[in-house]
Amino acid sequence: MSPIENIWAIIVYYWKPERERTPDELLANISNQWELFRNQPHLVRNHVSSVPHSKVLCLTRRFHQVWSWSVGDVCIKTHQVKGKLVPDPHQLYSDFNGRHLVVTTVNFWPYLKTITLQNGTISPISGIDFSVINSLSEILNFTYHIVLSPDGNWGGPQPDETITGLVGQVARYEAHAAICGVTITESRETVVDFTAPYYFEAATLVSPAPKEKNRSFAILSPFTVEVWLCIIIVTVLVGPLLYLVSRLLVVCTGEEEGAQYSLQSLSFNMYRSLMLQTNLMNSSRWSLRIISFSWYLFCLYIYAMYSGTLTAALAIRDYEKPIDSLYDLAQAHRDGYTIATTRDSSYDAAFKSAKGGIYQDVWKLFNHEEPSKSFLPNPDTGIEMVLRQKYVFINSLLSTKLKAAQRGREKFYLARQTFLPQGYGIVCSIGSPFKDVFSKVLLEIKDIHRLTIARALTLDSVTSTSNSPSKQFGVSDRF
Template identity: 45%
Template sequence: MTPKGYTSKILLDVFENLDESYSNFHGRRLTYTANSNHPFILFETMSDGELLPTAGFEFSIVKALAGALNFTTRLIAPADGKWGGPLPNGTVVGMIGVVARREAHFAFCEISVTGIREEVIDFTYPHYIESLTLLSRAPMEKNRTFAAFAPFTPLTWLLIAISLLLIGPIIRAESWLVQVYFPVADNARNTSDALFNLFRSLVKQENLMENESSPQKITILFWYIFCFIISVLYSGMLTATLIKPSYEKPINGLTDLPTSVKEGFTLVVTGDTSMEYMFKEAKTGIYADTWKLFNHKDRSKSFVPYSIDSFDKIVKDKLVVINGQLTSRYHGAKLGSSQFYLARDTFAPQYYGAPVYPGSPFLPIFNKMLSYMTEGGLITKWVENEFRQVSTRNNIIQESGPRAFTVIHLQAAFYVLPIGFVISSIAFAMEVISLYLKSS
């Protein structure tokens, strides 16, 4: 009682404390949805049709939540197998649709937090952050057909050929001049004889030319020096070139994709996901340019239900798969890391959260528990545990150090020899025809 009248005091909270109410579900069963997507979550289909989760760091998160909040779980998969989201016609597909229609309480499966998805569902705090990257086959050795010519550039070979063609006429001209001014000198040389013998200098460091005059000796001396430099450099560079493997240029980022597509690679991404949407909606810039590189004539080639299903086809079918770093690293290591190449550049950071239906009363407690797990390093530990279980039996240990030359390295020599036989046969046939014409 106060001078102004009676007052009352409310002793009970008007609004329910959700943290306290949902800190214990008292054994209630919650349904969640996911696609089988290791290392995030992996499940098996039992004989009765039930889904049994068996591995994945997000499955560890679900188990931790269930244990801490005292609830049991039932796993269902979206009928269309998609990650999904709202479509222009108003329908919501994939895991996002399952949660939005309240067919499941929440979802866990590498689901990126995006604005368009938040129009139909709510997200927990992000529990894992990573960027997208490119996974392709390991760079293969370049074609070694003409490795024997690799030590010099085409221009260098051209200058050597010109020098060789000029030295014969020069020696012939010197020989003629000496004969004109010194008729007693016995050093006449025709052009073909001089060219042949000086070519021997280039390949064997010797020739059969004798009784040269002083001008010729000086010319041949400097020709020897020229041949010595060319021969030594060629031998050293050829050995270094053949011992050290030469590989294709690796695919390290989006800027490398135009060249890769021209070389026969196919760009692959999981269809109907935020990754496809990101490229599709880009109007300008590198993402818009990348969108044009996908195979739009046959969408099944570039937009697949699960991009991880394409990992074992990367080597054979020349694919470049766009996916998160974690998934790419995991499956690349599982199938044999020596066969795959993970791009150095990353792009488009992804924030993974758990979708819950709009207005879910347990969202605050889920956020609190996920914060505890993230800050305590538990999620990082669970991710590392998944990698420890990856089999690396398929990895091939690359040899180091010098290695023996093979036919692949020296095949140019075996091509040059039959080409010479063909040319000599043509020359022989022409001489026979010439003699026949003269005799007739």
């Protein structure tokens, strides 16, 4: 469509159905929208620049007659419509005829990596979404140039009614589209449109690799504190118990046993039995024999469990308990860890909007008194903070694996449990005529596995330059 048709399409889109359909109301709507356009000079400029130069001179050829009428002396004579008043966007944009689009992004590898040339031009060089946008441009016959998000974030609508990041650029018509692992969220869909998702991914928790525990007290490691307390209490009480039973038997029967044992000797013998598995007591009374036998059996079990567990503990290295799920974050917070994620990201929005459950509990663990500590500007900063301090960073799984591999996979721990599966889509302005065309092509690309090939090629280039083998961070089983 021409720039005039694009502007008219926007005016029609914002016509509210509840408004009275009169010429005055129509003129009022056009006037309001036109005033908004005047505050956005880049909108018209982008529409004009998107039209190929070869088409500008012959723009009139794109108009065709769809209605005709003539005025007579008495009445207006009309003729039948000869075509569609508004062309079908699917058919119109099946070939962009060399149009030039402005695409905004953030520098977020492995989805898209850019460099700045000497003349200031932003040039994409690699990434999954770089392959996606190139495939679209080849299939739909358009060219594009890249601009970066002014704040380096994905962004979205804010409480003060501003729209930040690359989502804001598209919403303000400063760019035709945005791509770079942009998650489809409910809040963002209030200000922009998304294509069909072309990739699905879950989130993970990345934390410092668990450290090996201090082995100075490894001799006590086979049992917990509670078990040790029970063993001590039973060892202290079993001697007096035997002495008390022996005295009661003498009182009840009136017969003295041949060998008399004092309280001290009975207590020491019980302790000795626990340590050496031997017995120096001889008793002719069955009640004392049963108590002694039960104690010896107890000592045998304790000795066997202790020696076996201690051998295993000394043979295998013991590490701190890792952070494997969202439910472990509360204990990590008590242990001094800072819980963090990327500012204005889909993860930030998901936890913030939670009305209950574990997501709301996690939201309370963020540092709201000093937001800059918990809400970081980009994923790279989060990964670096994990290396430097006690941080748990919430990020997308694929990006985390690759960034950890670049810095040394052995320095990080990725949680076993993933969560919050989300889809990535291309951001388009509300009512964009080429959104559905993009979606159709993306689905076709997915069906013939072209995206899978693009991802595999991207990851192969990573593993060939990384110090860590691909299997170490799970690339081989990802695709």
